[in-house]
Amino acid sequence: MLTAIHPKLPMRNKTTTLNFYLHLGFTIFGSADYEDYLMLERDSIQIHFFLFSELNPSENYGQVYIRTHDIDGLHQSFFERNVAIHPNGNLQTKPWGQREFSILDPDNNLLTFGQSLYNS
Template sequence: MERQHHLLRGIPVLASLNIKKTVDFYKSKLGFNRVGYLDDNYAVIARDHFVVHFWKCNDKIHPEHTSCYVDVKDIDILYKELQAFDVIHPNGKLENKPYGMREFSILDHDGNLIKFGQELHP
């Protein structure tokens, strides 16, 4: 039996200690320019084709143990853009990985780790 293709995309749902501060961080530091929903307990924001949801939590253990991975193009340009906002993780500088990706990572103000990667082409 042939399997149908039902899965369209994944959207991370990350923890936030303060929804409005989180949205401000993603807008001012990471260039997110679309807000689909925002209240004190939940937010949906986007930049380009990347959508992320945030839920309100009261324990920093949740964001500090959460991450997501974002496929990008023109990673060197994005890296320079985000480097100017001093959000690059100290151990997440831009580099080529042995598994065929060029990637870097950032930490948001709550501790969520966001990894950005672009496939290396031979």
Template sequence: MLIEINPKIPMRSKATTKDFYLHRLGFEELGSTDYDDYLMLKKDKIEIHFFYFKALDPKQNYGQVYIRVNDIDSYYQELLNKGTTIHPNGHLQVKSWGQKEFSVLDPDNNLLTFGESI
């Protein structure tokens, strides 16, 4: 049986990616081994893994992760308080498919959409 998923998305700079997720989204580093070309981060019950992709062109990157949350209003406000840039087309709103959502682009143009069932 399937029990969880840990998406792997590209990064160009481990330091930049790590800084963004730790300081703008509230993640923490996972694991005790530091790999040059790989990064594992977690927040609450989710993990996101990153692989080094030096030639990544952010304008050509369509990486996307949908993250289900509870208490989306509080998390959205927390990110705003940290100065996190919300996607221009992804501010917190109720969608017709029964989700309340907002979106953020990371430094490599990976789209993170956070959603809560309403």
């Protein structure tokens, strides 16, 4: 019965978060503009953000795993946009059958992108 999930991540500054994710190819979802809330989408996923202005990024453990059918193309598109890849998250094949890489957003939310090697 479940059809989708939309993770909610903390953000310290709505404009900073919006600009970062627009650079990744996301767009604003919906027509309402909420002062302390942001909804973004890309392809068939959404990520929501709530204002947490006191957030200490070094203490933020927000994480999202996003699946794709074209990990190499996505990685290349981020490379072309000069998106910083996490130092410990370079594109690589993992022993658990995933090819993946990771980035950090301005609030230290970890986004890991992965593609299954078995169900591509």
